[in-house]
Amino acid sequence: MIILILIASVLMASISIIQFKNEAKDYHQERLDRKEFAIKEHINYVLSTTTYPLTRENLPYIFKDKIHELADIHNLEINIYSLKGKLLISSKASFSIDKVSPPIDKFILKLVQSSVEKRYVDIKNINGVKNRSSYSQIKDEKFKPLGILNIPYVEDDGFYEEELKQFLIRLSQVYSFMLVIAFALAYFLASYITKSLKTISDKINETSLNQKNEKIVIEANSREINSLITSYNEMVDKLEESASKLAQSEREQAWREMAKQVAHEIKNPLTPMRLTVQSFQRKFNANDPDLIQKLDDYSKTLIQQIDTMSSVASAFSNFATMPAQQNENLNVVDVVELSLDIFNEEHIIFESNKEEIITKLDRTQLIRIITNLVKNAIQSIPDEQEEKKILVSVNEVGKNVIISVKDNGIGIELYNQSHIFEPKFTTKTSGMGLGLGIIKNIIENYKGTITFETETGKGTTFIVSLPITNETNNGANDSIKES
Numbered sequence: 001m002i003i004l005i006l007i008a009s010v011l012m013a014s015i016s017i018i019q020f021k022n023e024a025k026d027y028h029q030e031r032l033d034r035k036e037f038a039i040k041e042h043i044n045y046v047l048s049t050t051t052y053p054l055t056r057e058n059l060p061y062i063f064k065d066k067i068h069e070l071a072d073i074h075n076l077e078i079n080i081y082s083l084k085g086k087l088l089i090s091s092k093a094s095f096s097i098d099k100v101s102p103p104i105d106k107f108i109l110k111l112v113q114s115s116v117e118k119r120y121v122d123i124k125n126i127n128g129v130k131n132r133s134s135y136s137q138i139k140d141e142k143f144k145p146l147g148i149l150n151i152p153y154v155e156d157d158g159f160y161e162e163e164l165k166q167f168l169i170r171l172s173q174v175y176s177f178m179l180v181i182a183f184a185l186a187y188f189l190a191s192y193i194t195k196s197l198k199t200i201s202d203k204i205n206e207t208s209l210n211q212k213n214e215k216i217v218i219e220a221n222s223r224e225i226n227s228l229i230t231s232y233n234e235m236v237d238k239l240e241e242s243a244s245k246l247a248q249s250e251r252e253q254a255w256r257e258m259a260k261q262v263a264h265e266i267k268n269p270l271t272p273m274r275l276t277v278q279s280f281q282r283k284f285n286a287n288d289p290d291l292i293q294k295l296d297d298y299s300k301t302l303i304q305q306i307d308t309m310s311s312v313a314s315a316f317s318n319f320a321t322m323p324a325q326q327n328e329n330l331n332v333v334d335v336v337e338l339s340l341d342i343f344n345e346e347h348i349i350f351e352s353n354k355e356e357i358i359t360k361l362d363r364t365q366l367i368r369i370i371t372n373l374v375k376n377a378i379q380s381i382p383d384e385q386e387e388k389k390i391l392v393s394v395n396e397v398g399k400n401v402i403i404s405v406k407d408n409g410i411g412i413e414l415y416n417q418s419h420i421f422e423p424k425f426t427t428k429t430s431g432m433g434l435g436l437g438i439i440k441n442i443i444e445n446y447k448g449t450i451t452f453e454t455e456t457g458k459g460t461t462f463i464v465s466l467p468i469t470n471e472t473n474n475g476a477n478d479s480i481k482e483s
Helices: 002-049 066-074 106-114 158-206 223-283 291-320 332-342 363-380 434-445 474-482
Strands: 079-081 087-090 119-126 129-139 145-154 327-331 348-352 358-362 390-397 400-407 449-455 459-467
Touching: 002 066, 002 129, 002 145, 106 119, 106 129, 158 223, 223 291, 327 332, 327 363, 332 348, 332 358, 332 363, 332 390, 332 400, 358 363, 358 459, 363 390, 363 400, 363 434, 363 459, 434 449
Parallel strands: 348 390
Antiparallel strands: 079 087, 079 145, 119 129, 129 145, 327 358, 390 400, 400 459, 449 459
């Protein structure tokens, strides 16, 4: 809007200047025409009343006493030339008539003689001032040319220039006032619009697939902004629906992966069991003196494989069926510190920025989180490593309790980082199996998060963030029961 006002002001000023110049040009041309007509009428009157014969030679005598009178009456300089361009008489007092007097240019004489009106106006700029000179024939009553009338006319634009100056001043004042109003209006409009846009921008920045996103509940006067708000709210609904479908898909994928892992681990002991039975059946001899020893070996082999399958089934059962939460107000600092007492490692260090952080949690599940993370940290440090250190810290940050477990072990390889929390079974005690999947499920049921930072060869830090609340997490309970 401001740019448009500036452009309009420049255009208006330019048009005004051109208009004033055109008006001044037309005014001077019309004024010269009127003066010339009046002077020629006066000259015709003098010619009709003179006692001198109307000849070309008598023109200086006819106008000897009249030319100054004509000049005074019409307030213009008057010059009379012969038809050949020689000056005969002039109203200019200082003008001496002699051989030095400049004649009319030949091209002007030709233009006067060749024109229909027998008239020509010569326009010249002298020292920046426009001068008009009118040349026309003086004729007797029978229209016989006697001489040439010259009327010099100097254009005085002082009046128009002053008028133009005053007009431009008034125009600049009006547009300056309009600019001030436009600036003020633009400022308030921009503030009003950007306030709504800032709210929308903040909401968009806060939007995430991993959380419950709030809708925008403001009413803007701008139809475009209201349309943007409506689109955002629709996007939030679709995002929530997509997040729900994605979570369901991920859970189904995780359980499919789990089933594959469990099936694989169960098949592993079944194969040697089958081979053992087949071998025993093929080599069985009731009269063999070592029959009892062979039966004992056979039984031990089967029992060992059965125990392996039993451990697989137990681990899967522990992951699939979590007990319902028994939430209570507890001091997270004390519970975490007490849960570390089961570990004998002297390199486990505990610290907290507060002595007491009270929130409503299930004591058993909190201990399970700490135990799993510390166990993983212990297993990530090689036995041959001389300097071992595990730092467990509990801090209150805003409305969250932050629990971190930091070790200086081998770290997590890059190809494993994206799968660290996937529920997959393993018989190795590397902290990469069901443990992390279980505690991630617990933490997310409390609307919390678990992340990690790792560097190969230097160690890993797991960071758990749980919201501090004094209300029973019914939603979490229901979610866990369904699991």
